Amino acid sequence: MKKTFIKRPSDIPRPEQEKIRHEINTFYFKYKSKSRIWHRSVGLDDKYYIYIVDNFGFDDYQMIARIPDWEEE
Numbered sequence: 233m234k235k236t237f238i239k240r241p242s243d244i245p246r247p248e249q250e251k252i253r254h255e256i257n258t259f260y261f262k263y264k265s266k267s268r269i270w271h272r273s274v275g276l277d278d279k280y281y282i283y284i285v286d287n288f289g290f291d292d293y294q295m296i297a298r299i300p301d302w303e304e305e
Contacts, residue, residue, distance in 0.1 A: 241295040248276045249295050252283050260290055269293070272301060 241249070255273055256263060263269050269285040280301035286294040 241297070244295055244298050245276060248298075251276070252285070252295070253291070253293055256285065256287075256293060257291055263287055264290070268296075 252271060252273060256269060256271055263271075264287075267287055269283075269287050271283045271285060272280065273283060275281045275298070281298045282301050283298050284296040286296060288294070
């Protein structure tokens, strides 16, 4: 089965980006000292992904990529 690897942030649906932004805001205490975040979460398709995000401060993030979490197979 072919894996979906999304490199471009524009390919990640806006509602999914907002969901991840909200989750990162909720757990920001874990990420505040990191400039790049690797956040594991369930996407809108109910599959686990690892979201790579640049952290510029609370609620100031830039989505870099979404990769499938291979541990979930």
